[in-house]
Amino acid sequence: MTIASIQVEASTPKSGRITACRSCGGNHLDTILDLGNQPLANALLEPEQLGVLEPLFPLEVVLCQECGLLQVSEDVPPEILFGQDYPYFSSFIPALLAHSREHALDLIAERGLGADNLVVEIASNDGYLLKNFVEHGIPVLGIDPAGGPAKAAIEIGVPTVIDFFGKDVATKLVAEGKRASVMLANNVLAHVNDINYFVEGFAILLADDGIAEFEFPYVKDLIETCAFDTIYHEHFFYYSLAALEPLMGRHGLYLNDAKKLDIHGGSLRLRVSKTEGKSERLQKMQAEEDAMGLTGFDCYRDFGLRVSGIRDDLRKMLGAFREEGKTIAAYGAAAKGATLLNYADLPAGTISYVVDRNTHKVGKFMPGVRLPIRPVEELVTAPTDYLLILPWNFAEEIVAQQADYKKKGGTFLKAIPYPQEIEVG
Ligand SMILES: [Zn+2]
Structure with a gap:
């Protein structure tokens, strides 16, 4: 054992390899890609940190044979993964603001949203998206664990619960008499380890005639462009529609529609609700996944x-x-x-x-x-x-x-x- 490896063991809290799929619990996990032992990709080092070896964690991607969900094999402890406090404020990204405003206006028109509705956003950051609904007199609620951006949201009139969303927060809100007509979650679905607890929160808080929309990087783009450099420990999941269907279905949610977005180099916007009704566009995209082999191992x-x-x-x-x-x-x-x-x-x-x-x-x-x-x-x-x-x-x-x-x-x-x-x- 080298001195370097002793230092690593002394300074590295335990991480662990999963033994079952985080979505379906299946325990046949096939290794697709091993990117070796890697540091956290965002953790730039200060000059004084060069004397100590930083923690390295296996960065390996596995495919669940049961439900076809691609995921990283390692659970890095959350205090390490999200321990660094990045003061990240979405409002400083002009392209994101325009994209969000358009999305909000479309939803208001399409769903006929008004003062009787409630729009809930998970990972609402500084209120950059919800403020568009507030401007139209539509009640909103943001939920985000990052205190800095959440306080900025509250200051501009976007009420925000500072917490991690999931089954418990949703149950509490329903007990207060809240039900959501629209729920939004952009770029968060890939980052939540306990994905069933998270999705169950949507099933609880969503009104029976409501819709939930998720934006996330699409695994089809990852595979087609070979963009393996978007694989990080923080991104637990790389979703296909095929893998999302059983995940949502487990919580009584149906995939109704999906749309390709150009933002973030290839994302998908998925719509789910409590009633079945698949759009033609979604059926076509699922057929494309089948044709590409995204439901199998070879691809x-x-x-x-x-x-x-x-x-x-x-x-x-x-x-x-x-x-x-x-x-x-x-x-x-x-x-x-x-x-x-x-x-x-x-x-x-x-x-x-x-x-x-x-x-x-x-x-x-x-x-x-x-x-x-x-x-x-x-x-x-x-x-x-x-x-x-x-x-x-x-x-x-x-x-x-x-x-x-x-x-x-x-x-x-x-x-x-x-x-x-x-x-x-
Ligand atoms: Zn699975």
């Missing part, structure tokens, strides 16, 4: 193989550049970059540094791989031969922003969907 196994292929090709490509004496930097000190770099496990010195436009990240280090984060200006003052763009889904935008790097003779690279040089027109 996922193929995904796992493609991912390890990307890693091998990236190692080869960057290794060849280093042999030629070329230098390489990376762009974007975000969670997806951390997942990719830690999985790639490149030889030390392959990548010199990571640049980021966010000045709060500069001076810190990427978790696990411990690459220094430098100001984006370094690409011009001390350019490397190559720049690996980690947020590959924004590659075009970043290439346009960093035109000066190109003028200095730099070449842009990306790793997904396969490692390549980016042609600049």
Whole structure:
């Protein structure tokens, strides 16, 4: 046993591998992809933390043979997973505000919402979505455990319960005489470990003629684009419609409709209610899942193989550049970059540094791989031969922003969907 491993054991609270599916309880879990032992992808390191090895947890994705739900195999303790207090306020993201407003106005018109209705949002943050209903005189209630954003919501007139939503909170609200005409939960379904307790809360609080809508990243996009760098310990689930149907059905909720959204690089908006009535659009999407094989094992196994292929090709490509004496930097000190770099496990010195436009990240280090984060200006003052763009889904935008790097003779690279040089027109 090395000194390093002793330090890890001393500082790492117990995490555990699940033995049964978090949704259906089935205990046939097939490993689809093993991304190795990884730090928490968002946990950037301060310089003084470099002397201590940070906690690493297995990052492995398994498929339940019974219900077809893709999920991470490890339960990282919540005090570690959500222990860092990110003062994240949704209202600072303009694209999200426009998206939310449109959604709210559509719902008001379609459902004929008014003063007699109640709209409840789970993970309501600073009230960025619910305030659109308040403006139209529709009663709302936000529920969010993050105190800072919740207080900001209350200040702008969005009543908010500061708590984790689930069966207990829903039961309490119903005892107070509340029932929801509309329930909304955006980007939270993947983050809740005890998913049955959570969904049961919807079944309890939703009025008999009400609807609930969930927005979440769609596993079909994950598989098609090979976006394995969106897999983190915090994302317990990667949902297909096929896997959602038994989960919702267990709590008396029916899948009625689904819609593809462009936000967050490919999401789905799912509508459920207490009565059966599947839209044609939803039936078509489920047929597409069947055709793609999302209900079986082979499609996922193929995904796992493609991912390890990307890693091998990236190692080869960057290794060849280093042999030629070329230098390489990376762009974007975000969670997806951390997942990719830690999985790639490149030889030390392959990548010199990571640049980021966010000045709060500069001076810190990427978790696990411990690459220094430098100001984006370094690409011009001390350019490397190559720049690996980690947020590959924004590659075009970043290439346009960093035109000066190109003028200095730099070449842009990306790793997904396969490692390549980016042609600049
Ligand atoms: Zn299952």
